[in-house]
Amino acid sequence: MPELPEVETVRKTLMAQLGSVEIEDVKVLWRNIVDQDLKDFERIVHQRIEAYQRYGKYLIFECEKDALIVHLRMEGKFYILDTEQPYDKHVHVIFRLSDGRYLQYHDTRKFGKMKVVPKQENLQYTCFEKLGKDAIDPTIDSFELYQKWHPKKIHLKKMLLDQSFLAGIGNIYADEICFSCGLDPQSIVYDLSRHDFENIVFHTHRILMGAIRSGGTTIRSYTSSLGVSGLFQLKLKVHHQKVCQVCGSPVEKIQSDGRGTYRCRKCQKKKRKRG
Numbered sequence: 001m002p003e004l005p006e007v008e009t010v011r012k013t014l015m016a017q018l019g020s021v022e023i024e025d026v027k028v029l030w031r032n033i034v035d036q037d038l039k040d041f042e043r044i045v046h047q048r049i050e051a052y053q054r055y056g057k058y059l060i061f062e063c064e065k066d067a068l069i070v071h072l073r074m075e076g077k078f079y080i081l082d083t084e085q086p087y088d089k090h091v092h093v094i095f096r097l098s099d100g101r102y103l104q105y106h107d108t109r110k111f112g113k114m115k116v117v118p119k120q121e122n123l124q125y126t127c128f129e130k131l132g133k134d135a136i137d138p139t140i141d142s143f144e145l146y147q148k149w150h151p152k153k154i155h156l157k158k159m160l161l162d163q164s165f166l167a168g169i170g171n172i173y174a175d176e177i178c179f180s181c182g183l184d185p186q187s188i189v190y191d192l193s194r195h196d197f198e199n200i201v202f203h204t205h206r207i208l209m210g211a212i213r214s215g216g217t218t219i220r221s222y223t224s225s226l227g228v229s230g231l232f233q234l235k236l237k238v239h240h241q242k243v244c245q246v247c248g249s250p251v252e253k254i255q256s257d258g259r260g261t262y263r264c265r266k267c268q269k270k271k272r273k274r275g
């Protein structure tokens, strides 16, 4: 399931592989991937891709007049092929490009979505209005987040997964952030301090940037037959681990807010407000 670093890797790979090509035609094989009227979606035909952008987990292909916004959701990925022939039965949208190649959207679960909207300055797209800042945005202010979120009596994990907190964090990195902060994912946000919020912002940036750097190897080793999913060998400390790498205690897997959640009981504390 791609989170911010994986989507960033997909963005950089597509930018490096495709550059400034024109979309000459589009063929939709599975209607539900397109989240609008097909006529509106087809506006993207005969437009040149000018920039490859990302906001949270969204990919944005900015063209001359319009932008194609893609959310890969669970399993979405791209193949860049020399043939129009679908890679397999899971290819749902095919873009014919001016360099003679085909960009094929592949999605085994069919949960991904794409939409064409008029191009905006500085990613001011209406579909991003409810999202928080991009989780690696250097202007994130931990005190601002503290003021807005600390009155809430919800779990820390739930806050991290809420895309209106910061955009781009998913289940894996939420566990890693809790671990690095030494906080139990089921800590109540109301009990967290300003300092905890500083730590959350610091470690979110550190962990996601580290993951993006690991993704760099994916971009260099790109081969068209593998598809561009952005998934790479992650260096995880707690998510999907059996033993805590810090204290050696067993890592527990629990269900928290409907998601499989990994934690070390010893290293991660549940905060309690004093008094």
Ligand SMILES: [Zn+2]
Pocket: 244, 245, 246, 247, 248, 249, 264, 265, 266, 267, 268
């Ligand atoms: Zn531990």
